[in-house]
Amino acid sequence: MEIRRGGPGDIPAVLAMLDSAVAWLGEQGRTGQWGTEPWSERPSAVEKVTARLTVGETWIAEPDDDGTPAGALTLSSQPQPYVDPVDEPEIYVQLLVTHRAFAGRGVGAALLEHAVSEARRRGVELLRVDCYAGDDGRLVRYYRGQGFEPAHTFTVGEWPGQLLTRRV
Secondary structure (H helix, E strand, O other), rough: OOOEOHHHHHHHHHHHHHHHHHHHHHHHOOOOOOOOHHHHHHHHHHHHHHHHHHHEEEEEEEOOOOOOOEEEEEOOOOOOOOOHHHHHOEEEEEEEEEOHHOOOOOOOHHHHHHHHHHHHOOOEEEEEEEEEEOOOHHHHHHHHHOEOOOOOOEEEEEEEEEEEEEEE
């Protein structure tokens, strides 16, 4: 798996990843996280992705076989607006998504390990991420399996979230 720096040219690929996740979640009956409408068809969602890939630090995972983008990670030194800042340097995972065509191939884990490597390279000891905490809690369990520990829960509108941390 190659992880390369991403940017605005990856917006269509990242939207395709998010659309595949929405479709898969819908097939599972798990629509609480992102609903049923594809990200690419929601102007506010396209704006959000565009901003993250234009302003933020983006990393794209590509399998060795054909160079097709399989996953995306965006990092920031600031948390999401609905999460309290901390009194130390941090790297905040703003977005992690894998195209469902690459499910089970370790794409998300590779991207999160890249985030850990970036934190170490920068001398930052705290990595944080937040995620959807509703439905069956699978996403929270996924991050726990990647070495993150739950910090606290929160709600944005009706969306239940979990903040998780990992010391590097």
